Amino acid sequence: MNKSRGFVLFFVLLLAFLVVGCSAADSGKEGKKDVDKVPDAKDTPGSSDSQKIVYVLNNEADKLDPGLTAETYAAPILSNAFEGLVQMDENYEPQEGVAKSWDVSKDGLVYTFNIREDAKWSDGTPLNANDFLYSWTRVMTAATASDYSFMMYPYIKNGEKFYNGEVDVDQLGVKVVNDTTLEVTLESPVPYMMQMFAFSSYFPVQKSAVDKDPDAWHRNPETFISNGPFKVKELKFGESYTLVKNENYWGKDDVKLEEIKFSIVPELATGLTAMESNNVDGINGVPTAEIARLKANDDRFIVLPALGTTYFLLNNKVKPLDDEKVRKALALAINRKEIVENVTQGGQEPAFALIPGGMILEGQDFREAGGTYGLTETGDIEEAKKLLAEAGYPDGQGFPKLTLKYYSNDTAKKVTEALQQMWKKNLNIDLELKSAEWKVYRKEVEVHDYDIGNMGWGGDYAHPMTFFDVFASNSPNNMTNWTSEEYDKHLELAKRELDPSKSIEAMHNAEDILMNEMRILPIYHSTNVMMMAEHVKGWKRSILGNIYFRDAYVEGRGE
Incomplete structure (x- = not known):
């Protein structure tokens, strides 16, 4: 071939x-409403090597x-x-x-x-x-x-x-x-x-x-x-x-x-209970509060590398998020190191841009070549305050009370709460938290019924274009309420260009537009945290x- x-x-x-x-479970927030949905032990095959398994999705x-x-x-x-x-x-x-x-x-x-x-x-x-x-x-x-x-x-x-x-x-x-x-x-x-x-x-x-x-x-x-x-x-x-x-x-x-x-089983804690009771054979996610315990004590706990980035969407037409200085202030006021070490705890890496590391094009890691767009692990609070003041909101005064939305998920909830607290502490701005189960949440975000919202993208193939296509003007997955002819032009060039170096350059140019204007807020690059018997x-x-x-x-x- x-x-x-x-x-x-x-x-x-x-x-x-x-x-x-391998095997085993992880549990998160407590909840009783899903207990009846978890397969009982009798649903798990009785004979030792029965070729049937139960796997929990959240x-x-x-x-x-x-x-x-x-x-x-x-x-x-x-x-x-x-x-x-x-x-x-x-x-x-x-x-x-x-x-x-x-x-x-x-x-x-x-x-x-x-x-x-x-x-x-x-x-x-x-x-x-x-x-x-x-x-x-x-x-x-x-x-x-x-x-x-x-x-x-x-x-x-x-x-x-x-x-x-x-x-x-x-x-x-x-x-x-x-x-x-x-x-x-x-x-x-x-x-x-x-x-x-x-x-x-x-x-x-x-x-x-x-x-x-x-x-x-x-x-x-x-x-x-x-x-x-x-x-x-x-x-x-x-x-x-x-x-x-x-x-x-x-x-x-x-x-x-x-x-x-x-x-x-939406409740991660319920899934973990089922796993630790040997009523299921695997679970797709674990509560963040249990990660340290499971990592130390349960061989069934697994952290796998993933090609993905968690970011927060900005509704770029909602004031004052239509102001680049405000968007950059929000990005700079985030301590990403604190989030991955104390909140998610699943081996994630702080994200300073859309594209994760590890993809080597023409001998060079695309992320390393692209840089960090002024973002750091712990943030730059003084610069964030300065930008917010220049935008007309000194010490957060007069900043409208926007909504900070997330979907019903233990990790999403904790990360969103962490951002709410950081922006209050560092910029003195108050954001109202709202959540919805995934199907409702996604539809709300699709029609731009949000101000700031938790989202992310997992690669569909191992190439930077899998991420860039999300924010193209004609992409149904671009829910930022922002489009750019210049961004689209670079994507098209990257796809059509036969010279590898020119194609890579076009992709970097596209990322420059997205990140220099801070149209999204990158938080961390993903891992897959799960358990299997x-x-x-x-x-x-x-x-x-x-x-x-x-x-x-x-x-x-x-x-």
Whole structure:
């Protein structure tokens, strides 16, 4: 298989994929309301090596449609129920998925995928190249309103024209040569394109299933047809999702788990209690208050590297946040070191810009080359006060009482409270805290019903562009109430430029605009803090946060 040319990209946060088999829990804020939602011990398989597990999630996604959603909370389901043309290994090299092989033209523009003859949907019907054509054109159709259409149409030849209704499907760079051959032509070479093909937006969806209920096919087990190692058995929204082994998956002989029950437990403390009582096999998050204890005493506690940045959104059209001096004052008045050491405590790193460290382009770490934009670990209180005074609010006098919003999550709550206290202490400004559960919160932020809001982004592929695209003017994930033609121009240049050094320069220019104007407030670069029982072996969690159970199995339960 040929590889497309492009600049060298390495990601050096330990391993890009970590293959582990460990166990155990973490608990956070106390709460009784979710106790009944946690699987009882009787729900956990009784025999020592029964190939069934229960894994606790803390938030529920609004959409489980891989072509539409951009929510991290959908990833555990999508990563295990669907599969793209390729999969990525621990070194982010492409491995076979629905495609058994592929070729890339010497100019890096044409990808030809050979789809396996035994590819099937979970209902047993054949899956072929036409399914990818349908699925991708669905994402690139503006009326579909996919949150991730921008992950596809800028890259595929005539994709943007198709999105804008200027050309029809016959002129799109996606051609079905025959049932087992798909040819994809790009606008220009993309060094990380194989990672894109492995991303959830590029997963196939079954047309007949979608047609039965275009808006909610993914919320009904009867129409939730997938093609991955597992398939949906049961969807109890607000309670649990149950996946079972897909007997029609091409690699079914390698899949050992018979069932995965994803239990939805918003209260981290409740999930931890279930974990420490051995009623569940893993939990996706732990309360920050318990991290030190678990780190010292429980081998099941795990901190994994992650490609992500937590930041606070600013509604850039709300006064006085429309003033650059005010935005910079808020950024400078934050002690990020105190937040990661005393609040989050999960090995996170203070963030001084959007892009995290560890991505090496042309031999240089992109973050190190980009600098810190005047931000430091402990902040610069005197400069912050000076800027706030210059903006007309000396010692915070006359500063309006804005809302500081966050979603219902233990860590988000504590970080938001810490910021409220820092801004009161350092700038003498009062902010009102408001929270909502994730689905409500996201919708509020999408329509700019907030002043300052907790948010973050986890990389979808190991390249800086995965972060920059979020703040493009046409991105549905840009919720800052700010757009910039100059920013967009640099992004387009970075995507189209064949000279690696010029492409990197364009990305730095884009980040300069975002961060010099302080359109967001970076707080810290993420880690994945979780627990897994030692009897669950072979699972994987990538730096992108996705957890995979395709190769997982149970061994030694009860020992």
